[in-house]
Amino acid sequence: MKALVIGNGGREHALAWKLLQSPQVSEVVCIPGNGGTATLAGCRNLALNPSDFEGIARVALVNNLSLVVVGPEQPLADGIVDALQAEGLAVFGPSQAGAQIEASKAWAKDLMAAAGIPTAAAATFTEAAPAIAYVEAQGAPIVVKADGLAAGKGVTVAQSVEEAKAAIAAAFGGQFGAAGQRLVIEEYLTGQEASVLAVTDGLTIRPLVPAQDHKPIGEGDTGPNTGGMGAYAPTPVVPPELLDRVQTTILEPAIAALRDRGIDYRGVLYAGLMITPDGTPKVVEFNCRFGDPETQVILPLLETPLDDILLACIEQRLEDLPPIEWKAQAAACVVAAAAGYPGSHEKGMTISGLEAATEAGAVVFHGGTQFKGGQVLAYGGRVLGVTALGDSFGAALQRAYGAIAAIEFDGIYYRKDIGYRVRDWGQ
Template structure:
């Protein structure tokens, strides 16, 4: 098989690492890719993930048997739709189905329409109207930009004054067109985790769970980020919770999307809050989470390619359900100083490409190679240091041992990834 993988981050590096292990794959092409992915396939660094025409032309040129889309921005641009017109199988939903992620207002309306459990909400485009609506909620206030904001478009305001300021910032252009509408939600008290499912448009099979760390600094302090670390499995997802989430959220979502004429193919990421009333949807994503994908790929036992292809072709019924290795995988994100607001680019990274042993993988998330061969930072989240262990303590110890071996004065990382699991 010839596979085209779209994207350049840590999520895509993990996918490339896993896909390249498949005996079914004869050629793996990656656009645009990153330096760490070069060992797994052929890079086309000049074709960006959002260059739909360029991706479609490349898929046609290499006669791709499957296109795997990593980032949400490419889905929002309709890449899956364009490939479908050429009968090229694509792992990733259509632009309409991807609205489960790309429009929070669409997603919340869908959930409300089908009685899928979530927080009470309202959507607003006018500053005065949004401020007035705060009176319907109590502190803390949850304010979200409607569109894609790279994981940073959510604010939890402790009081009304802060919430009003956040509304002004979002509707005032802080996130560009993504913030032209805001969603205000009732605050949900509980513990959040991420549950994944693969869907062929008609049915869904569960694909494991993970827990992310969104805040920039230790103790869950600082600004929201795209994710500073993750681990899988997540203890909060007990068997009983997962069954309830599958019955109340995952299966109805796939069924109702199909009934509404927008069948969902690909991976459905359900961000769920474990509340006293059971699972409630915090958000949907239309792709693997980042950095959750990294820990899931390391835990996955067996070949991922048949699963991806079955989703893309619309029939999961003939493929064995995914299985996962026992034990725990943790990832620690190493980010450039200044992230998430203004990350420092160009600092040299040494030691990231050494052999860390069989239990550790370092995935590149925001790197580039200088002409002199030096590896340098080229983004906010730069490296994902992942480690497997028999339990959370062993995985964590291995991950942080590897972090300590990487010489990068221009970066920082949280030192408490996995604290919730350790505290149980």
């Protein structure tokens, strides 16, 4: 079987890498891919735009690509799955209607309310004056969220009413374009965040190993948020009993509520959770696709061939799939970013030491890289995700840090404290 992966980040490199480990998968094509997928044996890139659904369908049909996996949320929200399915292709990912669970936070809140899913109390606004009156009445801290997709920049956790009012003014002033013309303003939750990614065929839903990531750029989880500076799995913050509770109070009701809306949701349903101080898991947001960097620590632990799982979802026979199997190990990923990220940063730096990192026992997933003239060059803000397994989190982290130390490019930056919450866990 030949597969097609849509996207160009670390998540897509990890998906292509995992698919190629399956005995059934002979080749993976990435659109557009990155320097990692360009240099991965069995994988090749095609320089098409992920928004060119017609061109992608043609390439998939002509090349006999019989399994399509969509990485990023934007093409899902734009209806790539509907477009490719109409051409008879087998595509893993929700329809445009299903992708609303991520593409509209207000829509997701309504769905959660209808299904009785635990989440922060919230209200939705399309005008500034009532939004401001609401935050004045509620007080701070309070959370202001752009309704639509905002590349991870649409949320302000406001510590004061003034800060919340500034976020409201900025959003209605056009900071996030159309995505910020509707706002969800919600109760501030405390606790530990965790990510539970689950696969579903619209009827059955099965969680993958739970993960945690580090969003802030700085050590000690300080400074501005990024796409994620590191991750680890399976996080002990979500032990098996809690995962069962997430399954029955969040994942199953969500799929049932989607069905009630006539949505046959097949793909990843990713619950971003806050484990509140009394132990109740509450939904911070839903995503409609694999997480990045969570995927870089989840997939290396997976024993079941990935294509078996994805096809069972597409063909709506997940109930009959044997239990998903996992390595009894810990996985950790440390992200190497370009200097200046998440602000503006340099591009085009040569990366060295990738082979030495692999020899040190890590898998290096590429994010913003390109393969040009026989060299791997840094282009994106998050350049590489250096992932390692170990018999404990301490061992996995030690291996990942040993490997990343071998890698060099001008201005390389990575946090030295990834996994500080679990470093000594199980030792």
